[in-house]
Amino acid sequence: MAVVGGGPAGMVLGLLLARAGVEVTVLEKHADFLRDFRGDTVHASTLTLLDELGLGPSFADVPHQLIDRVQVMLDSGVTTMADLSRLPGPHKHIAIVPQWDFLDLLADAAKQEPTFTLRMNAEFTGLVRTGGGRVTGLRYRTSDGEVRELAADLVVAADGRRSAVREAAGLAVHSFGAPMDVWWFRVPRRPDDPTGGLGRFSSGSGLAMIPRGDYFQCAYLIRKGTDRRLRAEGVEAFRERVAKLVPWVADRLGVIESLDDVKLLDVKLDRLRRWHADGLLCVGDAAHAMSPIGGVGINLAVQDAVAAARVVAGPAKLGRITPAVLAKVRRRRWFATVVTQNIQRLVQNAFLRRTLDGGSTVAQGRTPRPVRLMRRFPPLQVVPAYLVAIGLRPEHAPAFARREPARVPRT
Numbered sequence: 001m002a003v004v005g006g007g008p009a010g011m012v013l014g015l016l017l018a019r020a021g022v023e024v025t026v027l028e029k030h031a032d033f034l035r036d037f038r039g040d041t042v043h044a045s046t047l048t049l050l051d052e053l054g055l056g057p058s059f060a061d062v063p064h065q066l067i068d069r070v071q072v073m074l075d076s077g078v079t080t081m082a083d084l085s086r087l088p089g090p091h092k093h094i095a096i097v098p099q100w101d102f103l104d105l106l107a108d109a110a111k112q113e114p115t116f117t118l119r120m121n122a123e124f125t126g127l128v129r130t131g132g133g134r135v136t137g138l139r140y141r142t143s144d145g146e147v148r149e150l151a152a153d154l155v156v157a158a159d160g161r162r163s164a165v166r167e168a169a170g171l172a173v174h175s176f177g178a179p180m181d182v183w184w185f186r187v188p189r190r191p192d193d194p195t196g197g198l199g200r201f202s203s204g205s206g207l208a209m210i211p212r213g214d215y216f217q218c219a220y221l222i223r224k225g226t227d228r229r230l231r232a233e234g235v236e237a238f239r240e241r242v243a244k245l246v247p248w249v250a251d252r253l254g255v256i257e258s259l260d261d262v263k264l265l266d267v268k269l270d271r272l273r274r275w276h277a278d279g280l281l282c283v284g285d286a287a288h289a290m291s292p293i294g295g296v297g298i299n300l301a302v303q304d305a306v307a308a309a310r311v312v313a314g315p316a317k318l319g320r321i322t323p324a325v326l327a328k329v330r331r332r333r334w335f336a337t338v339v340t341q342n343i344q345r346l347v348q349n350a351f352l353r354r355t356l357d358g359g360s361t362v363a364q365g366r367t368p369r370p371v372r373l374m375r376r377f378p379p380l381q382v383v384p385a386y387l388v389a390i391g392l393r394p395e396h397a398p399a400f401a402r403r404e405p406a407r408v409p410r411t
């Protein structure tokens with residue numbers, strides 16, 4: 001089996017299939033997992049999965065921070081919108097860990113399995129098909145430019161939201177659009193700063209701040225397609241806008257020396273109508289790019305991977321991966337994907353779009369109804385916490401992948 005993409009979906013799938021005894025090769029186009037400004041959240045349900053896989057002790061060794069609440073700051077005050085301490089289960093928080101550390105851990109665990117191969121510097125370039133159209137393998141390019149072929153009874157596209165595999169397969173994508181893009185940047189964090197995730201909204205702008213040890217990873221919302229115009233206004237104008245939103249960081253914004261320190265995320269929200277073709281399956285962002293709202297993309301990608309491993313491991317060992325088997329993966333994950341994306345679309349359209357246009361209640365200086373509700377009935381703060389940190393359909397490790405807790409030898 002070949003998995004294209006060594007992100008959260010691809011590495012979890014590779015590990016689980018290898019533990020089932022399936023021969024699996026994961027191809028990753030980069031030389032390592034190091035990338036700045038990627039999703040760095042490991043959610044409560046993924047922490048439970050790591051426990052089930054026996055990886056809890058190794059994860060505990062990786063330096064990380066814990067977030068147990070998400071708050072919004074409005075002109076009318078600070079409100080907790082998601083209280084993770086009220087969650088059921090052993091993990092009442094989201095861990096923030098550089099994604100490369102998480103992926104390295106998964107890679108080290110997978111390398112313990114004799115049926116697992118990880119090829120870095122291996123970029124997917126095309127599918128190999130039979131005359132009847134069935135996918136029977138793929139071509140990839142190595143770092144020295146050589147193109148090689150890999151035969152596979154199943155090719156899994158786990159190559160993210162710009163998936164080259166799904167494009168090569170010609171699968172139809174339904175795109176829902178988004179009113180905003182995101183500018184990512186960092187600001188220093190001081191010991192007495194808030195410890196939870198923060199959102200600040202005001203007329204025409206919004207900022208999310210994720211505490212990361214000695215800095216905040218910040219996501220500044222801009223109207224879709226305005227990146228070039230805003231950059232032309234220069235760094236000082238940007239610093240002023242951020243300082244107006246969150247005055248207590250104003251004296252730290254000198255760290256943004258130029259707009260080269262600010263990275264654009266082109267926000268997408270889409271999903272495939274069908275996640276499979278004969279001999280091919282899409283999971284994670286390759287099947288459904290998530291909006292950054294709620295930071296749930298990794299959770300869904302990991303859950304897809306667990307579901308896919310559960311569904312295909314048995315048929316793979318018998319050499320019977322049929323389209324009907326592959327269709328089961330989408331059926332299992334469809335409800336959670338669609339409902340989560342619909343909630344994101346609701347927040348985007350009913351709140352963020354209007355906030356950016358200066359027309360929402362918050363832009364008019366009033367407190368939105370959901371915020372008033374959370375202030376009045378704090379137990380309700382568990383609902384958004386559950387949706388974000390656990391999700392609508394958490395997936396548990398299949399029996400073949402479970403192990404007793406142990407420390408994985410780190411490479």
Ligand SMILES: Cc1cc2nc3c(=O)[nH]c(=O)nc-3n(C[C@H](O)[C@H](O)[C@H](O)COP(=O)(O)OP(=O)(O)OC[C@H]3O[C@@H](n4cnc5c(N)ncnc54)[C@H](O)[C@@H]3O)c2cc1C
Pocket residue numbers: 004005006007008009010027028029030037038039040041122123124125158159160161163164184265283284285286290292294295296297298299301
């Ligand atoms: C800036 C940013 C911040 C984010 N913040 C969060 C967050 O806080 N929380 C959250 O849950 N989600 C966040 N997300 C979304 C999250 O990162 C994704 O939803 C998640 O990583 C999807 O996992 P995946 O494995 O499906 O795809 P990806 O993580 O995109 O992994 C795909 C992998 O495939 C590789 N690849 C691509 N093309 C090829 C090819 N042709 N050949 C071989 N390999 C290839 C890529 O190098 C990559 O390693 C963020 C995304 C971005 C861009």
